[in-house]
Ligand SMILES: [Zn+2]
């Protein structure tokens with residue numbers, strides 16, 4: 001365990017006034033400032049759209065639909081926090097040894113969290129149950145700006161943490177893993193923008209606006225590409241990297257065509273249930289749940 005107990009992590013994570021004195025505190029602080037990209041980039045994006053005369057009533061509605069997912073996310077924050085504290089503490093109790101928190105284990109935790117994030121994210125795309133129930137919510141917006149970064153399903157908080165227990169079982173401090181995960185998510189706020197173009201070599205090594213525009217693309221060459229959170233090396237290693245080429249068309253291959261917050265959250269899940277009911281055999285139903293969203297499953 002680090003110099004703070006797990007219960008301390010339930011205290012406000014984002015404290016502007018107290019400078020961090022611990023490594024986990026520094027990671028949380030960095031996550032907060034990275035997340036603050038929203039405050040800087042969103043007004044620029046809106047201004048650019050206004051100047052280009054593309055700031056329509058529909059684009060405002062899409063932005064509000066994106067932000068609407070914050071409501072259930074905020075409502076379940078207490079439950080998610082309690083769940084993560086229980087899960088991470090349980091995993092730590094099972095670990096055979098405990099590594100200290102220092103700069104080396106912090107760097108290792110950041111890299112390991114990013115590797116696990118790659119697979120967490122890839123599973124979210126490639127297993128239809130995960131896709132329909134959770135991650136498709138992040139992808140169903142036809143607009144791509146800072147509000148898209150906020151568009152996350154509230155169920156994610158109960159699914160994602162399971163993957164990161166693997167790092168805690170290796171002996172890493174649970175608070176350090178939680179902070180490294182927060183850093184990973186905080187980093188991903190600024191990449192949801194069209195305001196920043198391609199960044200040369202940076203795009204090869206790190207997740208960037210250009211790489212993440214590709215990830216949100218609905219064209220064939222852009223599907224299931226660029227899963228990395230902070231680093232792009234995993235996509236290069238596992239063959240899922242795609243550089244930005246033709247102008248990206250955002251959203252799902254079958255758009256949800258709605259700004260209704262209920263549909264934003266559940267339309268893809270409803271579509272899955274409709275398909276599920278048409279299948280008769282258990283084998284086909286299971287195949288439907290566990291294959292990729294594009295696979296046509298029949299009895
Ligand atoms: Zn994704």
Ligand SMILES: [Zn+2]
Nearest residue numbers: 138149192212
């Ligand atoms: Zn995204």
